[in-house]
Amino acid sequence: MAEPQVVASRYALWKAAMKWPMYSVAVMPALLASGWLQSQGLDPRWGQLGLFLLAAVLLLGWENLSNDVFDDDTGVDTIGKPHSLVALTGRRDRIAWIANSLLAGGLLLMALVALRSQPVVLLLVLICCALGYLYQGPPFRLGYRGLGEPLCWLAFGPFATAAALMALQPPTSLPAAVPWQVALSLGSGPALATTLVLFCSHFHQVEEDAAHGKRSPVVKLGTAKAAAVVPWLVAASLALQWLPVLERQWPSTALLSVIGLPAAAQLIRLLREHHHQPERVSGSKFLALRFQALSGLGLAIGLGIAPWLGR
Template sequence: MSDPQVVASRYAPPAPARRQLWKAAIKWPMYSVAVMPVLLAAGWLLGQGQALRWGQLLAFLLAAVLLLAWENLANDVFDADTGVDRLGKPHSVVNLTGRRDRVAVLANGCLGLGLVLIAVVAARSSPAVLALVLACCGLGYAYQGPPLRLGYRGLGEPLCWLAFGPLATAAALLALAPAAPATAIPWRTALLLGGGPAIATSLVLFCSHFHQVAEDAAHGKQSPVVRLGTAPAAALVPWFVALTLALQWAPVLLGRWPLTALFGVVGLPPARALIQLLREHHAAPEQISGSKFLALQFQAFNGLGLACGLAVGPWLSRW
C-alpha cells in the first residue's frame, strides 16, 4: 500500500485474536466511569423526593458515552504520535486500523456530537451545564494532548478526579433537576456526592499503568507508577479504596445521608481481589494486565450501590 497512513502487516493476528483485540479496544466496561456522575445525581435527586427529567437523563448519558469515546480515541491518536503504544498496546485503535487520520476524525466526530447533545441539555436547564462539561473536556485534552500532555507528567489522576468528580457531578445535578431555573452551581452537593466515587474512577486510571511501566518509562511518560515504582504504587491501592469509602461513609455517620448509602460496600470484593493481585504480582506485567478491570468493577459496583442507596433510602425509611 502506498498510503503512508496505512500500516500493512505480514504478521496480522488470526481472526479470533483480532476480535479479542477489538473487544479490548472498544473497552465497553470503561464507560461506567462516564455515566457514574449522571447516575449518582439521579440517585441523589430521587432521594430528595424530586422528579427526574428522563429526557435530560438519557441525553446526558448518551453525551457522556460519546465524550468518553472521544477521550479514548484521542488518547490512542496522541499516544501514536509519541510512540508509547507502538509495542505495548496492540489493541490501540490506531494500531488495529493503521489509520491515525481516520481515528482522529472519528474522535472529533464523537466530541462534536457529544457537545451538541450537552448544548441541548444545557438549553433545557442551565448554561452552566455546558460550561462545566467544556471544562471536563479541557481537562481531558490537557491530560493527553499536546503541548501539555499532563498525563506524561504524572498528573492524570488528579485531573481525572476533578473532571469525573465535582465538575461532572455538578453538571449532572443542574441538568437533571426540576425545570425551575438553577441560580447557582451546587458545588457543595457535587463535592460531597462525587468526591468519593471519583477517587474510585481515578483508581482505574492508576491501575492502568502497572502493566506498561517499561513502555511508559522508555517514552518519557512519567506516570505515578513509573515515578514511584510498582511496589510502592501497589501499596497505595488500599488507600484509594479506603478514602473512597470514607468519603461516602462520613455523611452517613453525620446523619446527612441514609444508612442505605452504605450499599456502596458491594464494591469491596473486587477491591479486595485487586489489592491482593497487585500486592503479589505488581512487577509481573503479564499477570496484572487486567488489574484495571478489577478497579473498574470496584468503581462500578461502589458507585451503583451508592446511587441506589441514596435513591431508596427515604422510601425504605417509611417502612
Template sequence: MTEPKVVASRYASPPDRRQLWQAAIKWPMYAVAVMPVLLAAGWRFGRAEPVRLDQLLLFLLAAVLLLAWENLANDVFDADTGVDTHGKPHSLVNLTGRRDRVAWLANGCLLGGLALMALVAWRSSPAVLGLVLACCGLGYIYQGPPFRLGYRGLGEPLCWLAFGPLATAAALVALAPPSAGAVLPWRAALELGSGPALATALVLFCSHFHQVGEDGANGKRSPVVRLGTATAARLVPWFVAASLALQWAPVLVGPAALRWPPTALLGVIGLPPARRLIGLLSQHHHDGSRIGGSKFLALRFQALSGLGLALGLALGRWWG
C-alpha cells in the same frame, strides 16, 4: 495535499483480532462516564426531588460520546509519541493502521457529545455546558499537545476533578427543574462525586502497572513509573479506603439534618473486587503478564461501589 498518516497494522493473527477489537472498544470503561449522572439521579430521587428522565437519557448518551472521544483521542496522541507502538496492540490506531480515520472518529464523537450537552444545557442551564466544556478541557490537557500532563504524572488528579465535582455538578443541574439551575450545587457535588471519582482515578492508576516499562522508555512519567510498582501497589488499599470513606462520611458524620440515609452504605458491594485487586497487585505488581486485568478489577470496584451508592441514596426516599 498531504498523504494521511498510516501506521502499520502488524499486531495479532486473524484469530486474535476479535479479542483485540473488544479490548479496543473498552465498553466496560463507560461506567466511569455515566456514573456522575446516575449518582445525581439517585440523590435527587432519594430526596423526593423531581428527576427529568429525558435529560437523564440525553446526558447519558452525551457522556458516552465524550468518553469515546477521550479514548480515541488518547490512542491518537499516544501513537504520536510512540508510547503504544509495542505495548498496546489493541490501540485502534495500531489495529486499523489509520491514525487519520481514528482522529476523525474522535472529533465526530466530540462534536456529537457537545451538541447533545448543548441541548441539555438549553433545557436546563448554560452552566451545564460550561462545566462539561471544563471537563473536556481537562481531558485534552491530560494527553493532548502541547500539555500532555498525563506524561508528567498528573492524570489522576485531573481525572478526579473532571469526573468528580465538575461532572457531578453538571448532572445535578441538568436533572433539576430549569428554575433551580441558577446556583451551582457545589457542596452536594463535592459530597456526592468525591468518593466515586477517586475510584475512577484508581482505574487510571491501575492501568499503568502492566505498561510501566514502555511508559518509562517513552518519557511517560506516570505515578507508577515515578514510584515503582512495589510502592505504587501499596497505595491501592489507600485509594479504596479513601473512596469508601468519602462515600460514607455523609452517612456517619455531620449535622443530622444533612446526613445521608444508612442505605447509602450500599457502596460496600464494591469491596470484593477491591480485595482481589489489592491481593493481585501486592503479589504480582512486578509481573506485567499477570496484572494486565488489574484496571478491570478497579473498574468493577468503581462501578459496583458507585451503583451501590446511587441505589442506596434512591432507597433513602423510604428510610424512616
C-alpha cells in the same frame, strides 16, 4: 482463509479496543445525581438523564480515541498496546476524524441539555473536556508528567457531578448557583474510584512508559510502592462515600456502596502479590473498574431507594 487462532486473536484485540466496560465511568456522575435527587424527594428529569448519559458516552469515546491518536504520536503504544485502534487500523487520520465527530456530537447533545436546564451545564462539561485534553493532548500532555490522576478526579468528580445535578433537577427547583458543596460531597468518593482505574492502568506498561518519557505515578513510585498505595485509595473512596452517612447527611441505605468491596479486595491482593509481573497485572484496571462501577452504582441505588424505605 484466516487461521481460527488468528481470527480469535484479532477479535480479542478489537474487543479490548472498544473498552466497553470503561464507559461506566462516563455514566456514573449522572446516575449519582439522579439517586441523590430522589433521596431529596425530587423526581429527576428522565429525558434529560437519557440525553446526558448518551452525551457522556460520546465524549468519553472522543477521549479514548484521541488518546490512541496522541499516544501513537509519541510511540508509547508501539509495543505495549496492540489493541490501540490506530495500531489495529493503521489509519491515524480516520481515527482522529471519528474522535472529533464524537466530540462534536457529545457537545451538541450537552448543548441541548443545557438549553433545557441552565447554560452553565455546558460550561461545566466544556471544562471536563478541557481537562481531558490537558491529560494527553499536545503540547500539554500532563499525563506524561504524572498529573493525569488529579485531572481525572476533577473532571469526573466536582465538575461532571455539578453539571449532572443542574441538568437533572426539575425546573421548579433549579439552584441559583452551581451546587459545589453537594457536587463535592456526592462526587468525590466515586471520582476517586474512577481515578484508581487510571492509576491501575499503568502497572503493566511501566517499562514502555518510562522508555517514552511518560512519568506516570507508577513509574515514579515503582510498582511495589504504587501497589501499597492502592488500599489507601480504596479506603479513601469508601470513606468519602460513608462519611455523610455517619454525619446523618445521607440515609443509611447509601452504605450499599459496600458491594464494591470484594472487587477491591481482589485488586489489592493481585497487586500485592504480582505488581512486578506485567502479564499478571494487565487486568488490574478491570478489577478497579469493577470496584468503581459496583460501589458507585450501590451508592446511587442506595440513595434512590431511601424515600421508599422511609429512610
